Amino acid sequence: MxxxxxxxxxxxxxxxxxxxxxxxxxxxxxxxxxxxxxxxxxxxxxxxxxxxxxxxxxxxxxxxxxxxxxxxxxSLRPIFEAQLAALTTQVQQVDALRSRIASLLDGHTTESLLSTLEMMSVYESYFTADQLNDLRSRAASMGPEAVEALKASWLELVKEIRQHMADGTPPTDPRVVELSRQWDELGAKFTGGDPGIQAAAQRSWNENKPAISSQIGWPADDGLVDYIGQARAAR
Amino acid sequence: MxxxxxxxxxxxxxxxxxxxxxxxxxxxxxxxxxxxxxxxxxxxxxxxxxxxxxxxxxxxxxxxxxxxxxxxxxSLRPIFEAQLAALTTQVQQVDALRSRIASLLDGHTTESLLSTLEMMSVYESYFTADQLNDLRSRAASMGPEAVEALKASWLELVKEIRQHMADGTPPTDPRVVELSRQWDELGAKFTGGDPGIQAAAQRSWNENKPAISSQIGWPADDGLVDYIGQARAAR
DNA sequence: CGTAGGACCTCCCGTCACGGGAGGTTCAAG
DNA sequence: CTTGAACCTCCCGTGACGGGAGGTCCTACG
CATH class of the missing domain: 1.10.1660.10 (Multidrug-efflux Transporter Regulator; Chain: A; Domain 2)
Known part of the structure; x- marks a missing residue:
């Protein structure tokens, strides 16, 4: 007892x-x-x-x-299976985040860290309401880890292009032209590959940039998009 | 404005x-x-x-x-580095947990799931207070993911040995003898390889099993440890 | 047998990043 | 002018406990 x-x-x-x-x-x-x-x-x-x-x-x-x-x-088995699935998803998400931070740290100067993040953040939510809804449902269907992977690639691209801008490489340089191609390819994944939407986004950016910049009160980009536009024109 | x-x-x-x-x-x-x-x-x-x-x-x-x-x-950089380290740790831990559940699901019957867990749980908190402190500090120094890896290996072993028990393989069978060797090796990692502690744990198990079984009110093992003991004797 | 100090009891506030609702006020379109 | 949407503040809830207050109980020692 x-x-x-x-x-x-x-x-x-x-x-x-x-x-x-x-x-x-x-x-x-x-x-x-x-x-x-x-x-x-x-x-x-x-x-x-x-x-x-x-x-x-x-x-x-x-x-x-x-x-x-x-x-x-x-019974235990379905509960364990659910837990296994949940943990698997979690591992993928956290690992994607991890690699994004790693690529942020590797190659960006201390000063450009925040401004890079800021630009991504603004870029992400500067579309019109309709486009935003569209993007969000697409993001949901891709799954968060795929979105993270895209963001990581994007970071890499921004880093390389910024490097070329800083070095004074002309946008017509074949290397930059190639990077601009990759930029559009990545953009296509965000926008779902629909060239209509893609063109609309592009147009929307061009038309609204001044408005957005004045609305949000600071330059919406630091010439990166213009630079890419020039490289695109040289294709 | x-x-x-x-x-x-x-x-x-x-x-x-x-x-x-x-x-x-x-x-x-x-x-x-x-x-x-x-x-x-x-x-x-x-x-x-x-x-x-x-x-x-x-x-x-x-x-x-x-x-x-x-x-x-x-500045941002050290914060990001800390976050990277934290996420890296988290990925390792969650992934270790994930593989443990995966190995649990793969090979254990629905009925044996809970009893296997129960046995591990009892076995873990079986030692004296001093030994427990010792084990916990060792666990802390190994890091949680290493502990998880050990537990995963342990689960695999238990699974295989149970299979042999169910098949009626005699404990003197070379395959079982080999498994008993692995069992001791794994135990050595838990106990830190100190044969004194290891022997004490073994003795403690033998001496206290009846007392503990009656204390906790159910058989503390289902013959697994005895089976391994017989295999050990055949070495 | 008295006492001291540990062990135990219940109740309650705090964590973190919000969600959601109550109950009231203000804005903007028709 | 009305009405419904948007806005305001205040407050309770989440999960899994940590930690403390203020009081009671147990037990070992003198």
């Missing part, structure tokens, strides 16, 4: 007393007995349940998921 | 009105002006700051990190 106090159980399980209180509060693992004065007495069954909970928590399940996993109405 | 209402800015930026309220509340992005009746008027500078915040948030920085990144006292 061994019973455990909450402190002893905490020590044995490696959890904190506060965590055991919490599990009790939400009814996940409670002490089946109390002393006359109200102290919790955990029975062997309680302890066993706690170990089950702990092992499932270590797999990254939420407390609610643990609860339903142990309710035995749902 | 363009000014933006909170709703228009929300639409333009793709954030929610509630989010803009929140940024105002914590003083991250506020409207520099108000109308006579108290409605927020965002100036071009406010808008620009919002775009900077948004772009930094997309890199996974917390609002506090964004704030300090924009305070310009700290």
């Amino acid at each position: 061994t019973r455990w106090s909450i402190g002893d159980l905490a020590k044995a399980s490696g959890l904190t007393v506060r965590t055991l209180y919490h599990y009790d509060e939400i009814g996940l693992v409670s002490a089946s007995e109390r002393t006359a004065s109200g102290h919790r007495r955990y029975t062997p069954d309680d302890v066993r349940r706690l170990y089950q909970v702990r092992s499932l928590r270590q797999l990254g399940l939420s407390l609610e998921e643990v609860r339903s996993a142990l309710s035995r109405s749902d | 363009t000014r933006w209402s909170i709703g228009d800015l929300a639409k333009a930026s793709g954030l929610t009105v509630r989010t803009l309220y929140h940024y105002d509340e914590i003083g991250l992005v506020s409207a520099s002006e108000r109308t006579a009746s108290g409605h927020r008027r965002y100036t071009p500078d406010d808008v620009r700051r919002l775009y900077q915040v948004r772009s930094l948030r997309q890199l996974g920085l917390s609002l506090e990190e964004v704030r300090s990144a924009l305070s310009r006292s700290d």
